[in-house]
Amino acid sequence: MVNDLKDFGKSKSQQSLTGIILAAVALVFHSYNLDYSSLSLDETFHVWHAQKPLSDVIEKAANDPNPPVFNVLISFWVKQFGVAEWTLRFFSVLMGTLSVLAMYLIGLRNFGFRVGVMAAFLFCFSPMLFRFTHLIRPYTLLMITVILSYGFLFEYVRKPSKWKLFLYYLMTTLMIYVHPTSIFNLPTHATIALLSSYQNPNQVGVMLITIVLAALSFGAYYLSIPYFEKEVEMWLAPPNWEDVWYVINVFYAKWYVMAIQLALVVALLIPSVRKRWSKHWIHFAMIVAWILFPLSISYVFSHLFEPVFQDKYVLSALPGMLLLLAMSIDVIVPKFWKLIPFISAVLVSALWIDLTPHTEGDWRNVVTYINANKDQETAVFINPWYEFTSFSYYNDPVGYANTDSTMKRMVTDRILWAWHDVVADESTQANFDRLYLVSAHGGYANWPFNLDSLKSNSDLINERKFDGVYVQLFELNKHKMELENSN
Numbered sequence: 168m169v170n171d172l173k174d175f176g177k178s179k180s181q182q183s184l185t186g187i188i189l190a191a192v193a194l195v196f197h198s199y200n201l202d203y204s205s206l207s208l209d210e211t212f213h214v215w216h217a218q219k220p221l222s223d224v225i226e227k228a229a230n231d232p233n234p235p236v237f238n239v240l241i242s243f244w245v246k247q248f249g250v251a252e253w254t255l256r257f258f259s260v261l262m263g264t265l266s267v268l269a270m271y272l273i274g275l276r277n278f279g280f281r282v283g284v285m286a287a288f289l290f291c292f293s294p295m296l297f298r299f300t301h302l303i304r305p306y307t308l309l310m311i312t313v314i315l316s317y318g319f320l321f322e323y324v325r326k327p328s329k330w331k332l333f334l335y336y337l338m339t340t341l342m343i344y345v346h347p348t349s350i351f352n353l354p355t356h357a358t359i360a361l362l363s364s365y366q367n368p369n370q371v372g373v374m375l376i377t378i379v380l381a382a383l384s385f386g387a388y389y390l391s392i393p394y395f396e397k398e399v400e401m402w403l404a405p406p407n408w409e410d411v412w413y414v415i416n417v418f419y420a421k422w423y424v425m426a427i428q429l430a431l432v433v434a435l436l437i438p439s440v441r442k443r444w445s446k447h448w449i450h451f452a453m454i455v456a457w458i459l460f461p462l463s464i465s466y467v468f469s470h471l472f473e474p475v476f477q478d479k480y481v482l483s484a485l486p487g488m489l490l491l492l493a494m495s496i497d498v499i500v501p502k503f504w505k506l507i508p509f510i511s512a513v514l515v516s517a518l519w520i521d522l523t524p525h526t527e528g529d530w531r532n533v534v535t536y537i538n539a540n541k542d543q544e545t546a547v548f549i550n551p552w553y554e555f556t557s558f559s560y561y562n563d564p565v566g567y568a569n570t571d572s573t574m575k576r577m578v579t580d581r582i583l584w585a586w587h588d589v590v591a592d593e594s595t596q597a598n599f600d601r602l603y604l605v606s607a608h609g610g611y612a613n614w615p616f617n618l619d620s621l622k623s624n625s626d627l628i629n630e631r632k633f634d635g636v637y638v639q640l641f642e643l644n645k646h647k648m649e650l651e652n653s654n
Contacts, residue, residue, distance in 0.1 A: 177280050182275060182280065185271070185280075185284060186268055186271055186272070186275075189267060189268060189271050189284070189287045189288070189291070190264055190265075190267065190268045192291060193263065193264040193267040193268070193287075193291045194260065194261075194264045196291065196292075196297075197260045197263050197264065197291075197296070197297060197300040197301075198257070198260055199522065200301070200522055200523060200524070201252070201253050201256045201257065201260065201301060202251075202252035202253040202256070203301075203523055203524060204301070204523075204524055204525050204526045204529070205526055205528060205529050205530045205531040205532070205557075205561070206252060206255070206303070206526065206530070206557065206560055207302070207526035207527045207528055207557070208527065208528060208553070208554055208556070208557050208607070209302075209303075209304060210255070210302060210303040210304065210526070211530075211556040211557045211559075211560045211567075212553070212556050212557075213237075213238065213241060213303055213304070214241070214245055214250055214255060214303060214556075214560075215556045215559075215560075215567065215570060215573070216238065216242075216570075217238060217241045217242040217244075217245045217246075218242075218245055218246070218250070218568060218570050219242075219570055221239070221242060224238050224239060224242045225238075225239065228392075229392040230392070232347070233305065233346065233347070234343070234344040234345065234346075234347065234385075234388060235344070236305075236308075236341065236344045236345050237304075237305035237308055237345055237346075240258075240308070241258060241303065244258045250560075250564070250567070250568060255303045256300070256301055256302065256303055258303065259299060259300045259301070259302060259303060259304070259306075259307045259308075260300045260307075262300075262307035262308045262310065262311050263296055263299070263300040263307040263310065265311045266290065266296070266307060266310040266311040266314055266486075267287050267290050267291045267296075268287070269311055269314040269315055269318060270283075270286045270287045270290045270314060270486060270489070270490070271283045271284065271286065271287035272318065273286070273314060273317060273318045273321065273490070274286040274287065274490060274493060276318075276321070276322070276325075277321045277325070277450075278450065278490075278493075278494055278497070279497065281493075281497050281505070282490075282493045282494055282497050283493075285492075285493035285496060285497065285505075285509050286486075286489055286490045286492075286493035286494075288509075288513050289489040289492060289493060289512060289513060289516065290485075290486060290489050292513050292516045292517040292520065293418075293420070293485065293489065293516055294417065294420050294516060294519050294520045294521065295417060295418060295478070295482065295485055296310070296485075297520045297521075297522075297524070298521070298524060299479070299482075301524045302526070304479075305345055305346055306346075306479055306482055308345050309342070309345045309346045309349060309482060309483065310482065310483075310485075310486065312338060312341050312342035312345050312349070313342055313349060313352065313483040313486060314486050315338045315342075316335065316338045316339045316341075316342045316352070316356075317352075317356075317359075317457065317486075319331060319334045319335035319338050319339075320335050320339075320356055320359060320360075320374075321359075322334075322335075323335055323374070324359065324360070324363040324364060324374075327370060332373065332374075332377055335377060336377050336380060336381055339353075339356070339377075339378070339381040340381045340384045340385065343381065343382070343384075343385040344385065344388070346480075347385065347389075348461075348465060348475055348480045348481070348483070349461075349483050350382060350385060351460060351461040351464040351465055351468070351481075351483070352457070352460065352461055352483050353378050353381070353382055354456075354460045354464065355453075355456045355457050355460040355461070356374075356378050357374075357375055357378055358452075358453070358456040358460070359453045359456065360374035360375060360378070362449050362452055362453055363449070363453070403469075403474040403475065403476070403477065404474055405469045405470045405474045405476070406466055406469055406470075406474070406476035410476060411462070411466065411476075413478075414462070414476075414477075414478045414481060417478050418478070418484070418485050418488055419488065420515055420516040420519035421515075421519060423515045423519075424492070424512045424515050424516055427492070427508050427511060427512050428488075428491070428492050428495060430508075431492075431495040431496065431499045431500070431508065432495070434499050434500075435499070440499050443498055443499065444498055444499060447494075447498055450494065451491070451494065451495075454487050454490055454491045454494060455487075455491065457484065457486070457487030457490070457491075458484045458487040458488050458491065461481050461483050461484040461487075462481055462484050465480060465481045492512060493509075496508050496509050496512075525634050526634075526635070527607075527608075527634075527635045528554070528557055528607050528633075528634065528635035528636050529633040529634040529635060529636060530554075530557040530558060530560070530561050530636065531561050532633055533558070533561075533605065533633050533636050533638060534558060534561040534562045535561075536631065536633075536638065537603050537605075537638065538562070540640075541581075541603070544599055544600040544601060545581070545599060545600070545601040545602070545603065546581040546582075546583055546588075546589060546598070546599040546601070546602050546603070547581060547582045547583065547602070547603040547605060548583050548584065548586075548589060548602055548603065548604050548605065549582065549583070549584045549605050549607075550584065550604070550605065550606045550607070550612055550614060550615070551584075551607065551608065551612035552584035552585075552615075554605075554607050555573070555574065555577060555582070555584060556573075557607075558577070558582060558605070559573055559576075559577055559582070562577075562580070562582065563576055563577070563580065581599065584615075585615070586615050586616040589602060589616075589643075590616075596644060597643040597644050599643060600642065600643060600644050601628070601640060601641065601642055601643060602625075602640070602641045602643055603638060603639070603640050604621075604638070604639045604640075604641060605636060605637075605638050606636070606637045606639075607635055607636050607637075608635075621641065625641040625642055625643045626641065626642040627639060627640070627641055628640045628641065628642050
């Protein structure tokens, strides 16, 4: 496929040692500050369900837009290693480390040793990868499956065999089952098949059939679960160009790294540079397709069907962007001058990483704050109700781990989310003298009671804002006034 671009320049042992070093760097770096921030709602919700029997985990996936692969894997992980913050997120670190190694291998085997090393370093120090290695979410698992899917396709293109084709089909199907938006990569795969094997129609046909079979494998799942049969209200809006610009910015660590890529494109105006580049235009076209198809299809799909354009939902374009940059540096910049744009890009990316990552809710400190002052006459009301997993994780780890009794234990401990537990129906008196009102998601969730009535019939004693969570303490029965129940 790309034999004319290869220049390994290293023995097999040196190549292997380089891969081990890259993996070690990724593992150590992405383990830093792993438990710095609280688990978010999505994390605690995933893990809470993951503790249940496998049959329940699979059944839950039937009513979820995400296929079951990640939930099944994290369920196995939780049952083996427990639910400590560091331990949970280390799964994502392992997947991120494997994806860095996969970036090295896809560059090494298809575009040369230098490209492999540069692509791996750029990916390792990507702010996006660091962000998702510090979350119990499916996105680092998505990265490794996306890169391996492209890798096995390139392997088949270079030297076709039935086993490589089968591995490509298997990994591509797995990729889609990790996250459905990854299906937007299949047109790129078809483009690679056409560009690389246009002189061999039979081989192109075999690859296209395999791509279709991978899509149909997910289609069978799509048609078999009830989630997609109902109308689902999306929390996103169709993207505008500002949204697209934002995604490109965060993928390239603001615009600085993108500026390096654009400068390399401008360098093609130099005849000698353009001559070197023209030898490899097919390879560049393949990688550009890796970037453009996921982004553009997601954009169009968001306007025609469901809005799904977010950085995490088009994350599969990120490896293509960084691989393109590594290839551009290697082909366009001569000799040791390659180090200047490469080191600059790595340093800019690394400096842009938030080494103290924040999640959407600082539940660890919320629980600590409330428990420091909570007594028998004080209750806690959580809104929206589904944040009970976040609160329980830090308030009652034993109760959180026993999913059959989590909610019951919380109600017994006066952690509530049903308003009639605070003020019984037809009552003019609250069941507790004080109430911590805990609201998340910036107040976007509807209140299950009349908030104005609560404020007018009680005294606000204290309030405090945490990252993503607002806590207010009310004195309820001081004036013995009626609190209005749910409308």
